Amino acid sequence: QQQVKQSPQSLIVQKGGISIINCAYENTAFDYFPWYQQFPGKGPALLIAIRPDVSEKKEGRFTISFNKSAKQFSLHIMDSQPGDSATYFCAARGGGGYQKVTFGTGTKLQVIP
């Protein structure tokens, strides 16, 4: 199964708070887990990514936590800012006969002042 399940569908967080988006997968052949950020009317852009042999990766205010045994990974946005308001997609690469990227359904984040 190539699915990547993402939750929540939408999220409202106050400025300075922590935003948490969760994803789960089934295919253990996935070998790379990127997160993309998309602003309205724009294409998604790579935000941060992790490999399954690492449990956590941090870049500035953005952290990916990865739980290989549970087949789950999550994005944490610390000190959330109004400029972080966007749609976030988790994704997973690999599985099957080629390096396909499978996307989650997206989380619309709104950070309110």
Added chain:
Amino acid sequence: DGGITQSPKYLFRKEGQNVTLSCEQNLNHDAMYWYRQDPGQGLRLIYYSQIVNDFQKGDIAEGYSVSREKKESFPLTVTSAQKNPTAFYLCASSIDYYRGAGANVLTFGAGSRLTVL
């Protein structure tokens, strides 16, 4: 600046018409992709191309066609056979389809929004 250029940004189509969306990249990437984005459904792969003159169907290829005559260009035609074409279409590219850490790290264009009247 290197990147992906999609045109037009907005396109309106009457039922029964074919329309072609343009995608050009100057990143010297080998692989190119077309995705369709609908609210609440994420990004779904329409077609991908690993190399010039070769392309493969993705998950939702019915009603679409592509060509890859040049490395830089990967146009998508939405045919009249596509029953629900209203969507946001995204073109992407990556360095190499198979090789190493860069494989399938996708760079996206700004998208084209197609509306059927």
